[in-house]
Amino acid sequence: MAGFLRPGERAPVAFGLSFDSDRGEAGGAAPVYNKNERLALAEQRRRLPIYAHRTELLYLVETHATTVVVGETGSGKTTQLPQYLHEAGWTQGGKLVACTQPRRVAAMTVAARVAEEMGCRLGQEVGYAIRFEDVSTPGVTKIRFCTDGVLLREMMSDPLLLKYSVVMVDEAHERSLATDMLLGLLKKVQRRRPDLRVVISSATIEAEKMARFFDTSNVRRPRAHAELPAEGAAPSRSPALMSVEGRTHSVQVHYLEAPTNDYLTAAVEAAVAIHREDLPGDILIFLTGQDECETVVRLLEDEGRRLQRSKLKWRLKPVALYAGLPAAHQLGVFEPAPRGVRKVVVATNIAETSVTLEGIVYVVDSCFAKQRCYNPLTGLESLLIAPISKASAAQRAGRAGRVRPGHCFRLCTEEDYESKLPATTVPEMQRSDLSGAVLQLKSLGVDNIMTFEWLAPPPAETMIRALETLHALGALDLDARLSRPVGTQVADLPLDPPLARMLLASSELGCTAEVLTVVAMLSVQSVWAPGGKREVDEAKARFSVAEGDLISYLNVWKAWGESGRSKKWAVAHRVMHRSMLRAADIREQLQAHLRRLGLRQGSALEGVSLLDHAEALTTVRKALAAGMFINAAKLTEELAVKLSDQQDMGASVYRLVRSAGGDAAAAKLRIHHSSVLFRCRPQWVLFYAAEQNDSGWYEMRDVLAIESAWLTELAPHMYRLVPLNPQLRR
Numbered sequence: 004m005a006g007f008l009r010p011g012e013r014a015p016v017a018f019g020l021s022f023d024s025d026r027g028e029a030g031g032a033a034p035v036y037n038k039n040e041r042l043a044l045a046e047q048r049r050r051l052p053i054y055a056h057r058t059e060l061l062y063l064v065e066t067h068a069t070t071v072v073v074g075e076t077g078s079g080k081t082t083q084l085p086q087y088l089h090e091a092g093w094t095q096g097g098k099l100v101a102c103t104q105p106r107r108v109a110a111m112t113v114a115a116r117v118a119e120e121m122g123c124r125l126g127q128e129v130g131y132a133i134r135f136e137d138v139s140t141p142g143v144t145k146i147r148f149c150t151d152g153v154l155l156r157e158m159m160s161d162p163l164l165l166k167y168s169v170v171m172v173d174e175a176h177e178r179s180l181a182t183d184m185l186l187g188l189l190k191k192v193q194r195r196r197p198d199l200r201v202v203i204s205s206a207t208i209e210a211e212k213m214a215r216f217f218d219t220s221n222v223r224r225p226r227a228h229a230e231l232p233a234e235g236a237a238p239s240r241s242p243a244l245m246s247v248e249g250r251t252h253s254v255q256v257h258y259l260e261a262p263t264n265d266y267l268t269a270a271v272e273a274a275v276a277i278h279r280e281d282l283p284g285d286i287l288i289f290l291t292g293q294d295e296c297e298t299v300v301r302l303l304e305d306e307g308r309r310l311q312r313s314k315l316k317w318r319l320k321p322v323a324l325y326a327g328l329p330a331a332h333q334l335g336v337f338e339p340a341p342r343g344v345r346k347v348v349v350a351t352n353i354a355e356t357s358v359t360l361e362g363i364v365y366v367v368d369s370c371f372a373k374q375r376c377y378n379p380l381t382g383l384e385s386l387l388i389a390p391i392s393k394a395s396a397a398q399r400a401g402r403a404g405r406v407r408p409g410h411c412f413r414l415c416t417e418e419d420y421e422s423k424l425p426a427t428t429v430p431e432m433q434r435s436d437l438s439g440a441v442l443q444l445k446s447l448g449v450d451n452i453m454t455f456e457w458l459a460p461p462p463a464e465t466m467i468r469a470l471e472t473l474h475a476l477g478a479l480d481l482d483a484r485l486s487r488p489v490g491t492q493v494a495d496l497p498l499d500p501p502l503a504r505m506l507l508a509s510s511e512l513g514c515t516a517e518v519l520t521v522v523a524m525l526s527v528q529s530v531w532a533p534g535g536k537r538e539v540d541e542a543k544a545r546f547s548v549a550e551g552d553l554i555s556y557l558n559v560w561k562a563w564g565e566s567g568r569s570k571k572w573a574v575a576h577r578v579m580h581r582s583m584l585r586a587a588d589i590r591e592q593l594q595a596h597l598r599r600l601g602l603r604q605g606s607a608l609e610g611v612s613l614l615d616h617a618e619a620l621t622t623v624r625k626a627l628a629a630g631m632f633i634n635a636a637k638l639t640e641e642l643a644v645k646l647s648d649q650q651d652m653g654a655s656v657y658r659l660v661r662s663a664g665g666d667a668a669a670a671k672l673r674i675h676h677s678s679v680l681f682r683c684r685p686q687w688v689l690f691y692a693a694e695q696n697d698s699g700w701y702e703m704r705d706v707l708a709i710e711s712a713w714l715t716e717l718a719p720h721m722y723r724l725v726p727l728n729p730q731l732r733r
């Protein structure tokens with residue numbers, strides 16, 4: 004971030020603060036309630052700021068098609084509103100109340116909390132649904148928490164959401180791609196279902212915009228759907244806007260005295276400084292990704308061992324929390340720490356909204372997050388580490404004041420916070436590849452994508468690029484309609500279109516076993532345990548093959564399987580056991596999806612003789628290529644300049660093959676140093692993801708070496724043989 008120190012100028016972490024000593028109970032304190040203390044729980048519910056607005060809220064929902072609720076974090080929107088609606092009768096007659104969350108972990112943990120408050124088992128009256136997991140009981144569940152993505156998928160089989168009487172879109176201001184799609188679709192559904200109520204919870208900054216978007220009071224209503232007569236008096240079509248005043252506990256915010264350019268070390272130092280104060284309370288650290296979280300956990304473990312000699316009251320127990328962890332591990336992080344232990348949760352922004360980690364008194368915020376970034380000209384999407392918005396920072400700070408007063412330490416100066424952090428994050432839809440979203444909208448019957456009502460329209464180039472991609476994958480026909488069966492099947496699979504396409508190809512080519520493994524491994528964030536570059540390179544070398552990362556994953560999977568899925572084996576080989584478990588879980592789910600679609604399954608490599616092995620492997624590579632051919636790159640004769648001190652000099656330069664002369668060709672690529680092909684210089688490669696570095700280079704990850712002939716064979720509509728363009732030589 005400009006204004007922060009330049010490399011080499013590291014400032015010591017100094018907050019100039021003093022802690023108050025009356026901050027609650029012991030670190031990692033036991034929960035303030037347990038299952039038998041229902042009365043205490045009921046009392047706690049009544050103390051939440053939202054309780055004073057219960058009657059008014061219910062009146063507004065009754066009388067308005069849409070209600071926008073604004074309130075401080077922790078005021079009780081997520082946990083209480085669905086319960087109020089249930090208590091007021093909105094779940095009678097077999098209907099459900101849905102509450103959507105942008106993130107899985109929030110859906111799971113909030114559902115668990117609400118089930119506890121209602122005194123029922125999770126999955127009974129209160130349930131949740133996330134991708135690959137549904138914990139609810141048809142006919143019994145009344146309140147269903149789910150990710151916004153899951154509700155979108157549900158609309159494929161229930162386009163009018165007839166199961167639901169109320170849909171609450173929580174954290175709508177986060178403007179995730181799925182939330183934006185959902186808002187547009189809900190507005191469409193409301194035209195056909197005047198009885199459906201939409202409740203939107205949003206930060207103040209976006210609330211008016213949401214209310215304006217849902218205001219249809221001036222639009223002539225089409226005749227209600229024949230089967231769906233409106234019950235009672237029709238609700239107002241002007242949305243109600245309601246503000247819930249007050250918050251539960253205060254959070255004191257601290258800033259660095261001088262900026263830092265190394266937020267990982269600063270985070271560790273901050274956690275250690277808090278710990279050394281020897282006051283009670285758990286710590287939550289926000290970083291940007293899995294590797295950072297695992298690295299900081301390791302550093303804190305080392306610190307913890309050193310600190311044991313200092314005779315402090317609590318022992319440090321760092322734990323990681325990020326999206327790539329299996330659900331059971333994520334939930335384990337929410338367990339209260341035992342007596343004498345101070346839990347330090349090292350998380351990505353998945354812990355930013357809606358979640359309550361009970362013992363947390365201190366939040367340490369790097370003020371950075373990984374953000375998707377899409378360039379429609381090159382068609383390349385990458386993840387960039389960028390400063391978060393002030394709205395996100397407020398959410399993060401809010402994790403400290405949930406059950407007692409807390410502190411938030413931002414790892415930047417107050418001046419930088421004020422001047423460098425934007426007020427809100429750019430909506431995901433405006434910085435993402437939209438091919439998956441367009442495909443889903445098409446499968447939901449939105450034929451003319453250009454006229455779909457968005458809260459704010461996505462860039463036209465991005466839409467055009469999405470249509471081109473889907474057409475190239477064979478998911479859309481020449482009239483931009485969903486093709487059959489490919490388009491409908493790709494839409495049916497809960498995967499990005501390229502991954503779904505390779506699974507379909509693997510069924511045709513008889514290698515689903517292998518491609519399922521690769522797709523599952525690509526769906527987890529990182530297969531390798533973090534560590535020094537040399538250590539990780541050595542670990543990878545044992546599984547590396549000249550065909551590239553994707554085929555190397557098959558070797559890892561096989562060896563892990565042969566070890567009996569042993570954790571010991573994983574640790575010895577620097578493989579992330581938890582990532583492997585999650586991959587196994589995803590693989591199983593996808594296999595079930597293929598079965599449901601009636602697709603043939605088989606293995607190309609199983610039982611194949613050594614002699615036929617290469618040919619069988621080519622089959623697998625071709626199936627993978629059938630989904631990835633758009634991202635084809637060719638080696639050039641250029642050498643990359645030195646990019647940074649840590650990276651090797653003289654890496655090979657690749658160019659995108661598609662539209663050789665245009666903008667895409669201008670994008671220079673190199674193989675990421677983490678790839679097993681980094682030093683191999685294959686002539687032609689496909690890559691699953693690319694990351695843009697600070698120098699503007701795209702670094703290819705998850706690379707597959709291919710033969711050029713496959714491109715014209717698999718995608719003749721996109722590639723044809725031409726004499727070598729002299730431009731490519733330069």
Ligand SMILES: Nc1ncnc2c1ncn2[C@@H]1O[C@H](COP(=O)(O)OP(=O)(O)OP(=O)(O)O)[C@@H](O)[C@H]1O
Pocket residue numbers: 051074075076077078079080081082083116251356357358359361401404405406
């Ligand atoms: N698992 C839990 N354990 C203990 N208390 C909890 C738990 N979940 C919620 N609470 C309590 O309920 C309060 C309200 O939480 P809720 O998630 O409903 O607030 P919210 O207004 O939706 O906030 P946010 O926008 O931050 O999600 C919290 O501040 C906390 O005091």
